[in-house]
Amino acid sequence: MGVVTDVHIVGAGMTRFAKTDRTLRDLAQEAVIQALGDAGLQPADVPAAYVGNAAAGLVTGQEMIRGQVMLRGIGIEGIPIFNIENACASASSAAHLGWQAVANGVHDVVLCVGAEKLTHADKAVGMKAIGTAVDVEMMAELAAEMGTAEPAGERSFFMDIYADMARDYMATSGATVEHFASIVVKNQHNGARNARAQYGAELSVADVLASRTVVEPLTLLMCSPISDGAAAIVLASTAAMERLGRRGPRVRASVVVSGNIHDKSDPLAGSAGRAAQMAYNISGLGPDDLDCVEVHDASAPAEMIVYEQIALAPPGGAPDLVDSGRTLLDGDLPVNTSGGLLSKGHPIGATGIAQLCEATWQLRGEAGERQVEGARVALTQNGGGWLEGDSAAMAVHILSAD
Numbered sequence: 001m002g003v004v005t006d007v008h009i010v011g012a013g014m015t016r017f018a019k020t021d022r023t024l025r026d027l028a029q030e031a032v033i034q035a036l037g038d039a040g041l042q043p044a045d046v047p048a049a050y051v052g053n054a055a056a057g058l059v060t061g062q063e064m065i066r067g068q069v070m071l072r073g074i075g076i077e078g079i080p081i082f083n084i085e086n087a088c089a090s091a092s093s094a095a096h097l098g099w100q101a102v103a104n105g106v107h108d109v110v111l112c113v114g115a116e117k118l119t120h121a122d123k124a125v126g127m128k129a130i131g132t133a134v135d136v137e138m139m140a141e142l143a144a145e146m147g148t149a150e151p152a153g154e155r156s157f158f159m160d161i162y163a164d165m166a167r168d169y170m171a172t173s174g175a176t177v178e179h180f181a182s183i184v185v186k187n188q189h190n191g192a193r194n195a196r197a198q199y200g201a202e203l204s205v206a207d208v209l210a211s212r213t214v215v216e217p218l219t220l221l222m223c224s225p226i227s228d229g230a231a232a233i234v235l236a237s238t239a240a241m242e243r244l245g246r247r248g249p250r251v252r253a254s255v256v257v258s259g260n261i262h263d264k265s266d267p268l269a270g271s272a273g274r275a276a277q278m279a280y281n282i283s284g285l286g287p288d289d290l291d292c293v294e295v296h297d298a299s300a301p302a303e304m305i306v307y308e309q310i311a312l313a314p315p316g317g318a319p320d321l322v323d324s325g326r327t328l329l330d331g332d333l334p335v336n337t338s339g340g341l342l343s344k345g346h347p348i349g350a351t352g353i354a355q356l357c358e359a360t361w362q363l364r365g366e367a368g369e370r371q372v373e374g375a376r377v378a379l380t381q382n383g384g385g386w387l388e389g390d391s392a393a394m395a396v397h398i399l400s401a402d
Contacts (some may be wrong), residue, residue: 007099007102007237011029011234014196016197017196017346020119024060025069027117028051028113031092035233038236038246041238044075045082046111048098050111051112053090053115058129069158086256088133089382091113091114092353093256098111111334112233113353114353117178118347123226132234134157162298162360170217179323190336190337191327191340193329193370220301226346252398253279255395258271258392259393260390270389271383275381276311290378292379293334303342304318310381337372352395355375355381356380359380378398385399
């Protein structure tokens with residue numbers, strides 16, 4: 001089905017990301033109330049809602065009807081509410097499905113929410129929940145063959161994956177641990193200018209390298225933290241936006257793909273590269289048109305690797321891009337102005353929509369101390385899960401101020 005109408009983000013809301021004793025319901029409702037207020041809507045005005053969450057079943061015990069439980073307390077009920085789980089790409093997948101509904105004329109307005117509660121009295125609970133974003137049957141078979149036990153939950157299993165990726169990348173690109181530390185310094189600097197970020201500080205490369213080793217070569221500050229939080233956006237057709245008297249960036253491309261575990265010959269054939277290229281083709285825009293970018297920096301090396309996958313740098317060129325200073329807040333291609341996952345935090349089922357909130361605020365000129373002057377085009381990249389060398393789910397969105 002072809003696109004019937006342009007889609008705009010007319011409302012954005014987000015809690016502060018943090019380790020907190022707040023409930024999942026409470027977090028989600030705060031973000032939704034903000035987003036609806038931003039759009040000039042009341043809960044009764046919402047005709048459909050798309051709710052992303054990844055881990056509630058394992059962390060809070062709410063395995064089903066998560067969106068209905070989150071939203072009914074503020075009067076959003078009796079409408080279609082869709083629950084979307086797609087690992088760390090749950091929220092961006094919810095946004096994609098909401099975009100489809102508006103673009104194809106099913107609804108003229110929809111609510112998209114991402115929410116996650118990862119903290120638990122037993123720290124291992126959240127870690128183990130994150131670790132299920134793999135083929136658990138295959139992992140159990142491999143563990144049995146190798147005579148090893150399942151991960152104990154002391155750290156996210158994904159940090160072992162990112163460490164392997166980092167070592168391979170260092171061997172082929174010339175990247176160093178200092179490059180990885182520079183990513184952290186940049187993102188913490190940006191996070192210090194974001195009141196919704198979990199962390200933020202003025203650090204040095206030496207500070208990052210001096211933090212304790214999680215798994216070589218990753219130090220603690222190179223790894224995204226356990227977080228709780230929620231984010232929400234309201235999507236509207238052009239006609240609905242005009243009726244509401246609001247303004248908001250146009251969604252020029254919304255792409256979600258699954259991982260390609262077969263073709264390992266070309267690193268750009270992976271999910272991030274394919275999704276980005278599709279988004280560039282759909283939008284008619286390219287890397288040179290981007291004014292700001294939010295990427296999935298669950299680890300510092302991941303941000304550098306993604307630079308090449310989404311064509312911000314040529315293959316092997318991410319170290320030079322870091323050295324150039326272009327990705328800094330005052331550079332000509334600022335990346336993770338929000339602080340990224342490393343500083344803003346990573347409540348996995350909320351992350352993708354939080355990225356879209358940041359892009360919206362940047363394109364509306366509402367990002368405060370971290371505002372990119374004259375920002376007109378933004379890209380967000382959000383991946384989730386892991387299947388034999390690639391993300392299991394990958395989302396890329398491109399927004400423009402027009």
